[in-house]
Amino acid sequence: MILGSPGQPAPAAQVAEFINSSPQRRIDVQGIWVAEGKASAAETSGRLIWAVLPILNPGKTLLLLTSFRMDDSVVPAVSRLVAEICGHFARQGVQLAQVLLEPQHDSARRLFATAGFIDIAELIYLQGQVPRHAKSAAVPQGMRWLDYSAETHGLFAEAILQTYRDSLDCPALSGLRDIEDVISGHQATGQFDPTLWRLLLQDDRPMGVLLLSGIPQSDGTELVYLGVVPEARGRGLGTILMRHAMELTLREHKRRLSLAVDSRNGPALKLYYRFGMQQVATRWAMIRDLRV
16 A cells, blocks of 8 residues: 555565565564544445555654555545654654655545645656766865764764755755764665765865765665755865765766756756756655654
């Protein structure tokens, strides 16, 4: 039901693959919540009418995985189920709940809006092949790359915060999470490798941030985050960061790069399209702050 749609459950092979891969994706499939209902007063027991799989992520966030094609008859039950889930995890210290909806799921978008979720962004998912001979661009004089480590953690945190200023990428999220929770969330994306996290420094001051992660059992890496500090924008540093991302992808013996970007972030889209990235999907991102 979660992977399919009402009246059209997902194929058994898809369900089996999801269950088998869930441990490495840190998904507890035993944590499914369900709603039951009766088709008529004559029924003596309820039937399964909806199901939601809450996925708890590092950084005090929660993703609700569910089918989003719904008819009016299940809306009250779904609303109650979502409210119960949000209340349960809020009491455990989770701060933000998120859903990702396909653009055509207007009824689901309205339902989650009434449940306290707000629109954050229309996310465009991009994917591209990395040329076999991709090389990093030469960094301008006075600039250098710095790897992530326990010793450089504070500098990375400061740099990420700086790149958020006046950013066009999901600006509604700015300030909703502590930077340590943000970093924990980024580290939990894919397969964390500190050598794939880079800062571009000028005179020991952060100019740009590049965070990549490996995608297990695939030929790709994910661009988790790319940002440039406000005072360095318009100087071509985004191009340098993207070329470095492609070189690092090849270094990992992989050929595909993927990412998600806010549809309103015109400069970023222009950069990614210039590097041959192509749109593969779109989703509406909605969140609810569980602290209020």
